[in-house]
Structures are given as C-alpha cells and as structure tokens.
Amino acid sequence: MTNAAIELQEASRAFGAVVALDRVSLSIAPGEFFALLGPSGSGKTTCLRLIAGFDRPDGGRILLDGEDVTDTPPYDRNVNTVFQDYALFPHMTVAENVAYSLRVRRVGAAERSRRALDMLELVRLGDFGERRPAQLSGGQRQRVALARALINQPKVLLLDEPLGALDLKLREEMQAELKHLQQRLGITFVFVTHDQGEALSMADRVAVFSRGRIEQLDTPRGLYTRPRTPFVASFVGSANVVEGALAERLTGRREPFAIRPELIEVLPGGAAAPAGSVACDGTLEDVLYHGASSRCHVRVDEQTVLAVARAESGHLAPLPPQGARVLLAWRPENAVHLAAG
Amino acid sequence: MLRSVSTFFHGRNAFYVSLLLLPPLLWLGTVYLGSLFTLLMQSFYAIDEFTARIVPELTFATYRQLFTHPANVDIVVRTVLMAVAVTIACATIAFPVANYMARYAGPKMKAFFYVGVMLPMWTSYLVKVYAWRLILAKQGIVSWGFASLGAEDTLENLLKTPVVGGPSLASSYIGMFIVFVYMWLPFMILPLAAALERVPGSLLQASADLGARPGQTFRNVVLPLALPGLAAGSVFTFSLTLGDYIIPSVVGAPGYFIGMMVYQQQGTAGNMPLAAAFSVVPIVLIALYLNFAKRLGAFDAL
Numbered sequence: 001m002t003n004a005a006i007e008l009q010e011a012s013r014a015f016g017a018v019v020a021l022d023r024v025s026l027s028i029a030p031g032e033f034f035a036l037l038g039p040s041g042s043g044k045t046t047c048l049r050l051i052a053g054f055d056r057p058d059g060g061r062i063l064l065d066g067e068d069v070t071d072t073p074p075y076d077r078n079v080n081t082v083f084q085d086y087a088l089f090p091h092m093t094v095a096e097n098v099a100y101s102l103r104v105r106r107v108g109a110a111e112r113s114r115r116a117l118d119m120l121e122l123v124r125l126g127d128f129g130e131r132r133p134a135q136l137s138g139g140q141r142q143r144v145a146l147a148r149a150l151i152n153q154p155k156v157l158l159l160d161e162p163l164g165a166l167d168l169k170l171r172e173e174m175q176a177e178l179k180h181l182q183q184r185l186g187i188t189f190v191f192v193t194h195d196q197g198e199a200l201s202m203a204d205r206v207a208v209f210s211r212g213r214i215e216q217l218d219t220p221r222g223l224y225t226r227p228r229t230p231f232v233a234s235f236v237g238s239a240n241v242v243e244g245a246l247a248e249r250l251t252g253r254r255e256p257f258a259i260r261p262e263l264i265e266v267l268p269g270g271a272a273a274p275a276g277s278v279a280c281d282g283t284l285e286d287v288l289y290h291g292a293s294s295r296c297h298v299r300v301d302e303q304t305v306l307a308v309a310r311a312e313s314g315h316l317a318p319l320p321p322q323g324a325r326v327l328l329a330w331r332p333e334n335a336v337h338l339a340a341g
Numbered sequence: 342m343l344r345s346v347s348t349f350f351h352g353r354n355a356f357y358v359s360l361l362l363l364p365p366l367l368w369l370g371t372v373y374l375g376s377l378f379t380l381l382m383q384s385f386y387a388i389d390e391f392t393a394r395i396v397p398e399l400t401f402a403t404y405r406q407l408f409t410h411p412a413n414v415d416i417v418v419r420t421v422l423m424a425v426a427v428t429i430a431c432a433t434i435a436f437p438v439a440n441y442m443a444r445y446a447g448p449k450m451k452a453f454f455y456v457g458v459m460l461p462m463w464t465s466y467l468v469k470v471y472a473w474r475l476i477l478a479k480q481g482i483v484s485w486g487f488a489s490l491g492a493e494d495t496l497e498n499l500l501k502t503p504v505v506g507g508p509s510l511a512s513s514y515i516g517m518f519i520v521f522v523y524m525w526l527p528f529m530i531l532p533l534a535a536a537l538e539r540v541p542g543s544l545l546q547a548s549a550d551l552g553a554r555p556g557q558t559f560r561n562v563v564l565p566l567a568l569p570g571l572a573a574g575s576v577f578t579f580s581l582t583l584g585d586y587i588i589p590s591v592v593g594a595p596g597y598f599i600g601m602m603v604y605q606q607q608g609t610a611g612n613m614p615l616a617a618a619f620s621v622v623p624i625v626l627i628a629l630y631l632n633f634a635k636r637l638g639a640f641d642a643l
Binding site (some may be wrong): 054074075081085087089090091101103104152298 | 360390541543544546547548550551552553557561562565566
C-alpha cells in the first residue's frame, strides 16, 4: 500500500478559548489537487499551517509520506508554500528569490542560477531574473513565488489563498495555469481558499471546513450535487436550504432539503404546476440581472426566501412584475435531503 | 472670511505648500546649514599666534596642526575607537531587545518595553552621568557587588588591563564605555525595533519553509532587512559618542576626547579655528560611514 502524501490524525489546535481545529482527520493521496474550502475562521488556514510546520497541533499527529512530522520544524519538511502575500524577499532579485532554497542548502552559484532560470522559464518569467519583486505586477509576483516554492521539487506544494490578491481575469488565467502545472509536475497540491468556485474548478477533492471541523469531503461534483449538510449546501453553489414546517409541507418529511436556484422554475401566480413537480407559492421580491442569467428572490413564508436562477436566453416568457404572486416548481428528484445542521 | 481664504487656497496647491514650508526651510537654511557653513569656514581661518586673534584669510594650517600634532591625532583616534566600540556594543545588546519588541511581545508587553526604553531619556542627562560616577566608584555599588560575590579579583584583573583599565571603574575607559553604552542604547533600540517591525512575519516563515535554519534566516533575511534601522541607530550612537564632552570629563581616564577639545578650544583657549576643525572630523566620519552603509545596501529596502 502506498502512503498518503499527507495525513492528519485527530489534529487539534486551539488559540486561547477559540478552537481553530477540532480533531480533524484527513488523508491526501500523492499527486492529488486538494482544496481546503471554508469561510474565514473555519480552520482551513490553521490546517495548512500545521502541514507546513509553522504551527504545532495541541493534539493529534501529522504524517508526510507515512513519516510522523508533528514535531519537525518547517525547514526539515519536504513541503513548500506559496504565501498569500507571496512573501518575496524585497532585498533580493527575482532570481535570488527563486534560488533561495538552493542557497541555504549550499548549492554552487552556477547550478543555482541555471536552475533558477529553468524555473523562471517554467512560469514564463525567463527575462525577469534581474528585477526586484517591487518591480513586478501582482500576477508576476505570484508566479515568482510559485517558482521559488517548486525549485526544490517538493513532494507537496501548499498554496494559501494563492489567487486572492489578483483581479478576476488574472485569477481565471492563473487557475488554468496552476491546474496545468500540477498535472505536468505530478506534485501534490493543497490549496486553501474561501472561493467555492475556485475550489470546484481546480481541485480533485475538496474538504469543506466549518467551525474547526470538516463538514464534508468529496469531489467537486459530489459536493455540488450531493451536499450532506445545510452548511455545505448553502456555502457551495449557494443552494436554497428549506427547513422545518415548510420542508414538511412540501416533502412530507420533517428533515431539511436543498434545492439549487437553477433547478427551480418561476411561473406566473395561479398557473398550474407541471405534473409530478413540487410547487409552492410566493411573492417576487426582487430580480438581479447578471448577464447570462438573472437571480430572483421569492418570499415563500416568514422565514424563507428562495433564490431562483433563470437563464437569460431570450425566448423565455417575461417575468411577472416585482411584488407579484408567483408559483415556484421543481422536480422532486432534484431536491437533496440533508442531515439536520 | 475664513471661507474666502480657503476658497483662495483651493486649487493653488503649490502656493499653499510653499507657504507652509517656507518658515521651516528658512529656519533650517539659515540657522542650521548657515551656521554649519560658517563653522566650516572658521576652520580654514588663520589665527595670530601672538595676539590669538582670528585672521580671516584662508589657510590649511589648522588642519595641518590637527593631523600632524601627535596629541591631536591621539584624541581623534581615541574618540573614534570609543565610538566604534560603543556602537558595536549597542547594536549587539539592542538587537535581541528590539527583535523581541517587534516580533514576540504582546501589545501590553510592547508598550511596557517602549516606555521602559524611553523612560531614562526623560531624566536629566547630567544626573545620570553623575549617578554613574557614583555607581562605578571605588567604593560604589558595582565594586560592592563584585566583593559580596567574592569576585574582587575579577574586577581587579579587569582593571589591570592595559590602556582600558585604571584605578577604579569610574576612572577607566571601561567605565566610560559602560556609561556611553547605557546612554545611547535607546537611540539604537528604537530605530532597530521600527525597522524589524516592518519585516512581515511571512518572510521569516517563507525562509524556514525554503529550508533555512534559524541562523540562516537571521543572516539572509532579518539582518539585511534590519540594516536601515541598524544604520540609523549606529549614526546616533556613533555621532553622539564622537561629539560628547560631558561623559569623558566626568567618568573615565584623563585622556581628551573630540568633544572636550572643541569645548576647550572655543572656550578657554579661544582657538576657534582648531575647535572648528575638530568638529568637522565627526561630520566627515559620519558622511563616510553613511556612504559605506549605502554601498552595503542598507537603504535599498527603504
């Protein structure tokens, strides 16, 4: 049996009274592109810091490639990190930054500069070696940080919100670039993000964190189509979560269920519900136009407002005016039953 | 009225800025740079040996006297060596303190340290110097401390060291060095702490992450990024030691220092050109030092 690239066994970490990580166990396979997803304060960054060795767990163990590294300092772990603020050394050139880990391992100057240039070419910055980090754009700095972390061919690359500081267009380019790089190098990538879109589009598997625990660990498709808890359903792809009496009235069962906005149909009030579908009445509160689609908010009862996404393909019947009564309908098999949160 | 004034200034930025800057610039220009220039001029004036009257004709005679007269050369060398030793000692002591303040201390501890570092500067300088003379005196608390630890011999042997020793700490260069280091330490800690505080913690983590041991991180990342603070602090400790005339006259061996020489030449001796020439020495040394620090890259990260 091959060892997991990374394994957390019941790892816990508390800061004073705040439990950042609560007995989390996790196993990441070699070569996997793995995402730690969650809102801020959910424990995902603490988890990454424990793997990198910047912090020690209060309890539990951390294994890299089958070896217990719980008490190993970061400089003795075969793991490298791309930091959220890139953490490039401002007093060194780009090439010196990239070659830093070779320099501290006393690799000769000629080999250092040759390998640094190779890495810079890999991230398409071959001509930038003599510049200072301050002379680069955000996207270029990010690629330097990537080259610097990869030069030692680590077994695992950790990325802390790697795309957080980039603008939308650059972020999409870098997503594709990271994915290609990971497939080419075959290194295990673990990245932390609060952006569910990023996690879904890049990762092989995603661990969704909430309040120091893993809520669900699944493939992106699994998370999206089969969320297990109300938190996962609303955090990943912002599904509607229906609970309590309303859930009971619509499904006959008292447990909560999730329904995706794009799987709900809006019909004018008083229309007949399509055969075999679940339907409920509501008031159209507002409509937000997003270009490819529109998002409607429909109040169903005191506590519940359901979001509905409508493709703007042009041949749809126009929406009723704001404040009008509407009928919402969806196929019962599209609703996902959840464990009570 | 006020409204029309502010309307007038609106959109006349250059005028507004120059109005604000003119008074301080005039002050700096005339009082500060002007007197510095006058001082420089004085050092090139001749002095009538017989009447001790200053003759405003340009000559290098004073500088010749400064650099050829062995006693004068001794004074310069003695002062510079003391300034170098004090600067190195201050930097060595200040670094761990500043690093703790910048990186590890919580908000309360940090406030405590800042106040603790600055508090001695609120006390009269003279009081502190005279207090140190008593502390270091033959019957003072330091001797007493050594004696009660049964280590009189250690102190005796220390004071027997040639050149820097003496009959007691208060009358030796060792004692003077201790007082200088005590006096100027805050001037090293504060800029150093400020420089270290600007180094993001992620840089240290990145260094460790890339395989650098703590010592390597210190040499390759912390020290280079702290250089501007170290340079600023050492300019303080170096120039303050070069110019001081009270500490060497209250504590320490009888040899003259530059500051004492300036004080004496422009006062009792009335040799203004020589006093001016002596005070040009620190200015030149600091300029050379700053140039050296710049070449080292101390200001690259600013």
